[in-house]
Amino acid sequence: MVQGHWRTLLEQAKEQGLDQLKPWDVAYLQHSLQDRLTALDEEQVRAFFPYDKVIAALVELTRELFGIALVPVTSVQAWHPEVLTFELVEHHATIGHLYVDGVAREGKEPGSVYTSYAFNRRVDTEGVYHGPVAMIFCDVPEAVDGAPPLLDHLALRKLFHEFGHALQHLLLRTHNHLLSDTRRLGRVGNEVCSKLLERWVWSAEFLASISADYQTGGRLTVSTLQPVLKRLQRDAVGEVARGLALSLLDLDLHRNVKDGRALQVRVEDSYRQVFGRPLAEFERPAQAFEHLVGGYDGSYFAYLWSDAHAVDLFTCFEQVGLRDRATGHALREKFIAHGISRSLAMSVADFLGRPLNLDAYLRWNGLEAAPE
Numbered sequence: 001m002v003q004g005h006w007r008t009l010l011e012q013a014k015e016q017g018l019d020q021l022k023p024w025d026v027a028y029l030q031h032s033l034q035d036r037l038t039a040l041d042e043e044q045v046r047a048f049f050p051y052d053k054v055i056a057a058l059v060e061l062t063r064e065l066f067g068i069a070l071v072p073v074t075s076v077q078a079w080h081p082e083v084l085t086f087e088l089v090e091h092h093a094t095i096g097h098l099y100v101d102g103v104a105r106e107g108k109e110p111g112s113v114y115t116s117y118a119f120n121r122r123v124d125t126e127g128v129y130h131g132p133v134a135m136i137f138c139d140v141p142e143a144v145d146g147a148p149p150l151l152d153h154l155a156l157r158k159l160f161h162e163f164g165h166a167l168q169h170l171l172l173r174t175h176n177h178l179l180s181d182t183r184r185l186g187r188v189g190n191e192v193c194s195k196l197l198e199r200w201v202w203s204a205e206f207l208a209s210i211s212a213d214y215q216t217g218g219r220l221t222v223s224t225l226q227p228v229l230k231r232l233q234r235d236a237v238g239e240v241a242r243g244l245a246l247s248l249l250d251l252d253l254h255r256n257v258k259d260g261r262a263l264q265v266r267v268e269d270s271y272r273q274v275f276g277r278p279l280a281e282f283e284r285p286a287q288a289f290e291h292l293v294g295g296y297d298g299s300y301f302a303y304l305w306s307d308a309h310a311v312d313l314f315t316c317f318e319q320v321g322l323r324d325r326a327t328g329h330a331l332r333e334k335f336i337a338h339g340i341s342r343s344l345a346m347s348v349a350d351f352l353g354r355p356l357n358l359d360a361y362l363r364w365n366g367l368e369a370a371p372e
Contacts, residue, residue, distance in 0.1 A: 008234070013025060042152045042153070043152075045152060045153065045220070045225075045228060046150040046151060046152045047147075047150060047213055047214060047215070048211035048212060048213050048214075048218075048219070048220050049150060049151040049152075049155075049156060049210075049211060049212075050147075050148040050149065050150055050151075050212065050214040051102060051103060051140055051148060051149035051150070051151060052148065053210065053212045053214075054151055054156065054159060054210065055084065055100065055102070057210035058070075058159075058160070058163050059086075061200070061323065062167065064323045064325060064328070065323065065324075065325065065327075065328025065329075065331070066167075066171060066328050066329070066332055067090065067325065067328075067329070068088055068089070068090050068095075068171070069088070069089040069090070070086040070087070070088060070089075070098065071086060071087045071088075071089050072084065072085070072086060073085040073086060073087050073097075078099055078101075079101075080101065080105075080108075082101070082103060082105065083099055083100065083101045084099070084100040084101075084102070085097070085098075085099055085100075086098040086099075086100070088131075088170055094131060095131050095132075095170070096121070096131040096132040096133060096134070096170040097131065097132075097133045097134075098133075098134050098135075098136070098166055098170060099133075099134070099135040099136065100135075100136045100138075101135065101136065101137050101138070102136065102137075102138040102140050102149075102159060103138075103140045103141075103142060103143075103149045104139045104140060104141060104142050105142060109137075110139070111139050112137045112138075112139060113137065113138050113139050113158050113162065114137050114162065115134060115135065115136050115137070115162045115165035115166050115169075115194075116134070116135045116137070117132070117133070117134055117135075117169050117181075117182075117183070118133040118134070118135060119131070119132055119133040120132055120169075120177040120178075120180040120181050121170075121172050121173075121174060121175070121177070121180040122175060122176060122177035122180060123175040130177075132169055132170050132172065132180065134165070134166035134169045134170055135166075136159075136162045136163065136165075136166050137162070138155075138158055138159050138162055139155075139158070140155050140159065141155070147214060148214055150214065153201065153228075153229075153232055156201045156207075157198050157201055160197045160198050160200060160201050161194040161195070161197065161198050162194065163194075163197055164193040164194035164195070164196055164197030164198065165190075165193065165194045167193060167197070167336075168182050168190075168192075168193035168194070168336055169182055171332050171336050171337065172336065172337060172338075172339045173333075173337040173338075173339075174337075174338065174339040174340075174341055178340075179339045179340050179341045180339050180340075181339070181340065182339060182340065184340045185339075185340050185344060186299075186302070186344070187296070187299045187302035187306075188299075188302045188305050188306045188309070188344060189306075189340075189344040190306075191302055191303065191306035191307075192306045192309045192310055192313070192344070193310075193336065194306075195306045195307045195309070195310035196309075196310040196313050196314060198310070199310060199311065199314040199317075200322060202229060202233070203322060204222045204225040204226045204229055205222055205322070206322050207220065207225050207229075208220050208221060208222045208224075208225055211225075233364075236365075237365055237366055240304065240365050240367075241274050241275060242285075243300075243303055243304050244274050244304060245270045245271045245273070245274040245275065245285070246270070246285065246289055246291075246300055247300050247301035247303075247304060248269075248270040248273060248274070249266055249267055249270040249285075249286065249289070250289075250291070250292065250296065250298055250299075250300040250301065251298055251301065252266050252269070252270060253266065253292070253298075254297065254298035255298070263286055264284075264286070266286075267279065267284075267285060267286045271285070307361065308356070308358055308361040309344075309348060309356060311360045311361040311364055312348075312352065312356055312357055312358070312360050312361065313331070313335070313348070313351065313352065314360075315360050316330075316331075316351070316352065330351060331351060334347065334350040334351040335347045335348065335350065335351040
């Protein structure tokens with residue numbers, strides 16, 4: 001199923017005199033491929049994405065796409081002085097609040113990357129509006145050596161991902177607090193907007209437009225960023241493959257629990273279907289698969305499936321522009337606004353004007369559909 005990525009790695013292996021690609025060879029070959037594709041490394045890229053500039057870019061993107069102003073609030077004391085507080089203002093009215101606790105610090109839970117919904121949007125029995133409140137937590141590395149907090153591409157993806165969660169919660173138009181609870185959309189529906197906003201940081205044009213060297217203010221060029229993103233995209237295919245293998249394992253455990261096969265046999269079957277090779281003796285991916293005990297219950301596939309939705313939705317922006325107000329308005333009104341008052345499939349079809357199509361997702365990941 002995985003085509004271009006693994007074919008390239010196999011070609012690299014042959015050039016290096018490796019007759020058979022082993023698990024421990026993959027990272028080495030990917031690093032070697034990285035050197036071929038770009039002279040710009042991750043550390044150099046980070047310098048162009050200081051935290052304050054990235055937040056400002058997200059604020060501006062929200063205004064451009066949805067006509068919503070994120071107005072900084074200084075009169076409210078959050079749980080830490082570094083937490084950013086915003087009012088969401090639409091047509092001169094406050095419709096919600098957003099807190100962003102984005103930078104790692106001493107005393108903060110390490111690796112905490114999630115979005116919490118403090119209050120859902122609702123109108124009470126007396127007709128009084130109660131706005132939604134979302135809180136973003138992220139793990140952008142602290143400032144060091146006089147530099148501000150800086151984001152590499154993974155950190156950008158995390159922050160944009162959580163911002164997508166928050167916007168989905170804050171831009172609803174439902175009046176009932178249960179219909180405004182996006183968690184009730186299920187794991188797929190709850191991840192689509194976050195996965196969708198990640199697509200912006202895969203655009204060389206968009207990243208170039210928001211880049212600003214923290215020392216000089218200079219910007220990266222599209223031509224400089226393209227090979228960096230191409231390399232990262234190749235690496236991401238490996239993440240997709242691992243996600244697919246773990247999804248197959250998760251489903252197997254929940255659908256065929258009484259068939260008598262041992263756990264390691266299930267793991268090997270799942271990985272063989274995706275990678276086409278047996279696991280090495282020391283590989284034990286199930287032992288690190290914490291989602292099995294984290295309440296996912298046969299739904300780990302939601303990460304891949306929501307990403308497939310997001311890539312298809314993003315094609316609408318690719319056609320007309322990543323900052324197009326009309327498309328952003330349509331996304332809110334046709335996809336986000338309804339909350340859980342209708343199914344994910346209905347909202348997707350309403351926005352796209354057609355049912356979900358996987359072609360864009362398959363192309364992006366260098367995959368091809370199984371023969372019919």
